[in-house]
Amino acid sequence: MIRVQREDFDVGQELAALTRDRTSIGGVTSFVGLVRDVAGGEKIASMTLEHYPGMTEKQLAEIEAEAHRRWPLDAVLIIHRYGELKPGDRIVLVACASAHRDAAFDACQFLIDWLKTKAPFWKLEETPAGPRWVAAQASDDEAAERWSR
Amino acid sequence: MKLLYFAWLRQRIGTAEEVLELPREVATVAELVSWLKTRGPAYAEALKNPKLVRVAVNREYVPFEHAVKPGDEVAFFPPVTGG
Numbered sequence: 001m002i003r004v005q006r007e008d009f010d011v012g013q014e015l016a017a018l019t020r021d022r023t024s025i026g027g028v029t030s031f032v033g034l035v036r037d038v039a040g041g042e043k044i045a046s047m048t049l050e051h052y053p054g055m056t057e058k059q060l061a062e063i064e065a066e067a068h069r070r071w072p073l074d075a076v077l078i079i080h081r082y083g084e085l086k087p088g089d090r091i092v093l094v095a096c097a098s099a100h101r102d103a104a105f106d107a108c109q110f111l112i113d114w115l116k117t118k119a120p121f122w123k124l125e126e127t128p129a130g131p132r133w134v135a136a137q138a139s140d141d142e143a144a145e146r147w148s149r
Numbered sequence: 150m151k152l153l154y155f156a157w158l159r160q161r162i163g164t165a166e167e168v169l170e171l172p173r174e175v176a177t178v179a180e181l182v183s184w185l186k187t188r189g190p191a192y193a194e195a196l197k198n199p200k201l202v203r204v205a206v207n208r209e210y211v212p213f214e215h216a217v218k219p220g221d222e223v224a225f226f227p228p229v230t231g232g
Contacts, residue, residue: 033232049231050155050156051231052153052155052205052208052224052226054208055205055208055224058208058209059208080231080232091231091232092231092232112232115231115232116229116230116231116232117229118210118229119229119231119232120155120205120224120226120231121229121230121232122155122226122227122229122230122231123230123231124156133156133157133227133230134230135230136227136228136229136230137230140232
C-alpha cells in the first residue's frame with residue numbers, strides 16, 4: 001500500500017493496521033526516516049519536500065511490486081510525506097510484514113534504498129545561509145546498486 | 150506537449166508547467182533539450198549539464214535518446230533526494 005501525504009502518521013497505528021486479522025504474519029520490520037537538524041555542517045531550520053504528483057505514486061507502486069516479486073511478503077506499506085517539515089519530523093515509513101524475519105528485513109532495506117534513488121522527491125533545506133537544494137548522494141546510488149540484478 | 154519542471158530546474162526556468170507546440174524535427178528527448186535551450190538563457194542555464202538532469206516521459210524514467218511525440222507529458226528534474 002502506498003500513501004503520499006502532507007500529514008504526519010502514527011507508526012504504532014499504521015503497523016497495527018497492517019497486521020490486523022492477518023495471523024499468517026510472523027514479523028514486521030519498519031524504517032522511519034526523520035528530518036535531521038544538521039546537514040553538511042549547517043543547521044537546518046526546516047526542510048520542504050517537493051514531489052511529482054502522479055509519477056511519485058506510480059514509481060512507489062512499481063517498487064512495492066518489485067519487493068513482492070523478490071520476497072514472500074504478506075503486506076507492504078510505504079508512506080512518504082511532502083511539504084514543509086521541521087527537524088525531528090517523520091518523513092517516510094516503510095514497513096514489511098512476512099511469515100519470517102529474513103524476508104521482512106531484506107525487503108525493508110531494499111525498499112528504502114530503491115525509493116531514495118527512484119521516487120521523484122526533492123528536498124530543499126533552509127540553512128542560515130539561505131535555502132539549499134539537497135544534492136543526490138553517490139552512496140545512495142551504491143546502496144540501491146547492490147540490489148540490482 | 151505538456152512540459153513539467155521540478156526543484157531547481159523549475160526555479161531556474163521560472164515555471165512549473167507549460168504547454169508548447171514542438172517543431173516537427175524534435176523527435177527525441179535530446180532534440181527537445183536542444184530546442185528548449187534556444188528558448189532563452191534561463192533554459193540554457195537550467196539544462197546545461199545533462200548529468201544533473203533526469204527525464205520522465207509519461208511518468209517513466211527515460212534516456213535522452215527516447216522518442217517524444219505530441220501529447221506526451223515530459224518532465225525534467227534533478228536527481229531525486231527523497232526518503
